[in-house]
Amino acid sequence: MWEVFALRYAEHDRLGRDNYLLPADPHDALMPMDYFIWLLRAHDGREIVVDTGFSPAMAAQRGRRLVRTVDAALQDAGVRADAVQDVILTHLHYDHAGNLPLFPAARLHVQDREMAFATGRNMCFACMRHAFEVDDVVAMLRAVYAGRVHFHDGDSEVAPGLTLHRIGGHTDGLQAVRVSTARGDVVLASDAAHFYGNMERENPFPIVFDMGAMAQGWRRLKQLAGGDERLIVPGHDPEVRRRYPAASAGSGETFCLHLEPAC
Template sequence: MSTWEAYAIRYGRHDRPAQTNFLLPLDDPHEAMPLDYYIWLLRGPGGHEIVVDTGFDAELAAKRGRRLSRSVADSLRAMGTDPAKVRDVIVTHLHYDHAGSIDLFTGARIHIQDREMAFATGRHMCTACIRLPFEADHVVSMVRALFADKVQFHDGEGEVAPGVTVHRVGGHSDGLQVVRVQTARGPVVIASDALHFYANEKRGNPFPILFDLGAMTQGWRIARRLAGGDESAVIPGHDPEVRARFPAVPGQEGEVVALHLPPLR
């Protein structure tokens, strides 16, 4: 079985009160609970590199009131990765913070679920509150990639490379997929927005942007199963705690942590 290195790379942040991260009311809704924005870099045999999600740029950050620490391109280059030479990109779903820089990856095949593409271009986008996390330009970039023969669709479960698989869970977005990566410490599941914060599952209180509540809560269970029951191997999509739980990569000023290494706690 091929084993991979897996890195969480923070590229942005949003300071916000805790209540914005939970569906059900909190005892202290005004407690500070910032949200981090990540992409993930996978490195495997033969120099094969896979990027999970593509983030957003400075223009979109200004539009949405978010803060970038550095661009996605610069974040990858700081890790010695040239976006133009990445072979595969996995888009977990098409929300603005996960699919905003697709055009950087000129040489990559893009992996997405059938249902996410259909969702982002179908009747549900006629409803303003459902389409709010999407940007039309990002969806158009995916359509252009499709017509350039650069898209690989998956229906449920699929293999991107030996040791790297995708699994549709839905919930937050209809075609949301999680990524299972074989590492030296066992399988690691990049949950993306199937689990924004560790606390969403721990408290049984979901993130409030969702399409199917039942699918979202089942997605927590699916991610745990794919990780072999190891809670430390399920990686939330936006939790600053990820950077405290895993070893920092030297020279990255705390912005990158190694998920393939044993957690610090």
């Protein structure tokens, strides 16, 4: 059994129409985006971080507002970034795979196809590479050469009760994380569904590599959750903060996904 925490570290104001590929609403209503990393804590004390967020410099470059730095978010949860032994990277976009120098002791878990995608011919096109940062990709390559990267091919187990599942769609090697908790198998969708609405309306976020894989991915997420959509957690939805209780310790920006949601 694991505990699962969503650690909010940044935010960005967007219009609702910008969060869906197909027209979702004729009005220009605000639909902000939250940025999270996730912390998994086993009953035996083992801790694994999912995704590494972006730095203050990248927040300024991309026009995002930091709520707190990633290392401060982890400190609020009682974790030192430089002591983390395992980091799962759901994919290599700038907001999920920055800050790698904060985790010098960690083994990095990534899908084969994501590394190939981020270093291959698709990156010749600006529309494909826009959400990647070359320095983050180079940091991953350095980690490969240092023997710190554990590659996964499709579905695999990282630890008892913790599995990875390639979904694709948003990027070629995007992976979801399924975690056994007291309330059931929580599925961290990451950017397979930015918002609850992307999956519920079958209307994707506009950054899509493979539309068919993304659409099939929504069904795969539901399958991984045993058909219970309340167990699926999207990657960027502020609704997560409203549905799940905040952790008792810290700044009030850490949320307990292993506890029952309010709705």
